[in-house]
Amino acid sequence: MNTSTLTPATHRASLAIGDERAARRVVDVLTEIFFEGEAAVAAFERPDGRWDVTVHFADAPDQTLVRRLVANAASEDAARTLAFDTIEAKDWVKASLEDLVPVPAGRFVVHGAHDRARVPQNKLGIEIEAALAFGTGHHGTTRGCLLLLDHVLKAHVPNRVLDLGTGTGVLAIAAAKALHRGILASDIDAPSVMVARENAHLNGVGDRVHAVRATGFAAPDFAANGPFDLVLANILANPLRQLAGPMSRHLARGAHVILSGLLNHQAPAVIAAYRARGLVPVLHLKIEGWSSLLLRAVE
Structure with a gap:
């Protein structure tokens, strides 16, 4: 395996929001709080009209802090739907070749x-x-x-x-x-x-x-x-x-x-x-x- 394509394990937080404005508020707040290199934030509209917001962290995040930030930007209900997990180290180029x-x-x-x-x-x-x-x-x-x-x-x-x-x-x-x-x-x-x-x-x-x-x-x-x-x-x-x-x-x-x-x-x-x-x-x-x-x- 070419180790240059191996990405390290990352930590992820994700949630779905039904309102575009709320999704953008969450993105803005998280982008402002976490410095570049600490987290990458993205939001995408789903076919059903809801929005997926995903945050990738270089290090394990303070989950309580992230929930509080989402609650302030969107709602307590949105904060409760937050899911945290860890993405294993993976050769993404090889995986994409296998999937496509x-x-x-x-x-x-x-x-x-x-x-x-x-x-x-x-x-x-x-x-x-x-x-x-x-x-x-x-x-x-x-x-x-x-x-x-x-x-x-x-x-x-x-x-x-x-x-x-x-x-x-x-x-x-x-x-x-x-x-x-x-x-x-x-x-x-x-x-x-x-x-x-x-x-x-x-x-x-x-x-x-x-x-x-x-x-x-x-x-x-x-x-x-x-x-x-x-x-x-x-x-x-x-x-x-x-x-x-x-x-x-x-x-x-x-x-x-x-x-x-x-x-x-x-x-x-x-x-x-x-x-x-x-x-x-x-x-x-x-x-x-x-x-x-x-x-x-x-x-």
């Missing part, structure tokens, strides 16, 4: 290097390293987008394709492999753009995926490469709603749009935003509490 089995999504299979040989001959393999947690295909949103992309490509051959918010580049790589043509991919995060380029080269489509750093549709690359016949955007609900107007102005007639990154209860508001811009819903996939939408621009 190949994920089929229509004609596509997302896999790690260790499973390269397990991709069927009649499928298009997309190789993504296990260390890149978001965008490996194991998240419901990525799989939903790939399934909808496969659905669209069975009946249409888009000429101009955009992967907006590309992340690890999975969707751009999938489109490039299936269509054998250039794909524009963008992300607001510079490291993500670099990762997408590296993954495109790893998958043999480095000359087809043009990854750029851009916010929204402001960069000149969008005007130069549009109007788009197909847009894939696996982002978040609020940015998707805000992008409805700018995106609609960069679409060709009859264009398809695949949207994801939204929880099931957020889908109606996103659909409404795009319907107001002339896009009608075609399919709605729900996977593990997450929604993926296929819409089409009115011709």
Whole structure:
């Protein structure tokens, strides 16, 4: 075993809160009390609308103090639900490789290097390293987008394709492999753009995926490469709603749009935003509490 990947045992405190504001108050208080290096605090919304708050401590925490801080920030009831445990030392890279089995999504299979040989001959393999947690295909949103992309490509051959918010580049790589043509991919995060380029080269489509750093549709690359016949955007609900107007102005007639990154209860508001811009819903996939939408621009 490579001991450089072995993480030491850590101590964890976790609780679920039904109110976003309370969850953020807890995060703010704990972040303020514990110095950097003493604790790492995170909060995530669950598919059921509740919030999970998790704190990882380098050393065993004073449980009474932590409960008191949570009670002050949220409520006594929230403090009583706090659970403390210890996470054993573990080689997380090795564990993630073992856990991330190949994920089929229509004609596509997302896999790690260790499973390269397990991709069927009649499928298009997309190789993504296990260390890149978001965008490996194991998240419901990525799989939903790939399934909808496969659905669209069975009946249409888009000429101009955009992967907006590309992340690890999975969707751009999938489109490039299936269509054998250039794909524009963008992300607001510079490291993500670099990762997408590296993954495109790893998958043999480095000359087809043009990854750029851009916010929204402001960069000149969008005007130069549009109007788009197909847009894939696996982002978040609020940015998707805000992008409805700018995106609609960069679409060709009859264009398809695949949207994801939204929880099931957020889908109606996103659909409404795009319907107001002339896009009608075609399919709605729900996977593990997450929604993926296929819409089409009115011709």
